[in-house]
Every structure is written in structure tokens, then in C-alpha cells.
Amino acid sequence: MMAGRFGRTHDSTAAHQDRVLAHLRAASLGALADLGFHGLDNNVLDPVIVTGFHASRTHRLTPGEKAANRILAVGRAPVEHDFAHLKNWRILTKLRTHPARVTQLLRALLILTNLEVAR
16 A cells, blocks of 8 residues: 655656656556646556657647547546545644554545535
8 A cells, every 4th residue: 555645745746756657557457647747657559557648849749649638538527526625634744643544534534525515
């Protein structure tokens, strides 16, 4: 079980430290992630973490890349909504404990959030 981390830890750093890629591959699972995880999984033939396409000044997204980003956004939306509900409760801003203890609390809160939203 991976424990929570301090807020200053970047997502990709935490993923490296917790060996998320190895755990996902061992379980034959995958994950949809935002652009903050771009480059984390360099296995082009069998990616475990799927991120969207990034546009820049010199590279505009093709219609296919835009469509792929929309599909990823649809898959990630329920999770993003769950975390938005947790932030609305403002429970985590007043929490004063070690991050390792937060993991079980977050799991319970996400279950309660899903129950509340489903009503």
C-alpha cells in the first residue's frame, strides 16, 4: 500500500519513488494520467501510463490528437470530480497528521463521496 505524501512532492516524483510503473505492470493494469506524467512511461510499444498529447508553439495538435485528448478527459473526469468534492469539503486543509495516515482517510472519503454523488 502506497502512503500519502507531503503536498510539495510532485506527482511524477511520487510515482517514481513508489515504483508505480512496476506495480501496474506486475498487475497487468494501466492508468490514465494528466500531462504532468508525460514522459514517465517511455515504453512506446506497451505503455502502462497513458497521457494526452501536448501542444506547443511549434506543434499544433492534429484532429486525431485532439480527439484522443477528449477521450482521455472523459475517462479521467469521474476521478477529477471526486477530488473536487473532497476539496469542497475542506477537510484536508485542516488535517494535521503524517501523510502516511491520510491514505486510509482518503479512501474512506472517496467512498463516501461516491455514495453522496450517486444519490
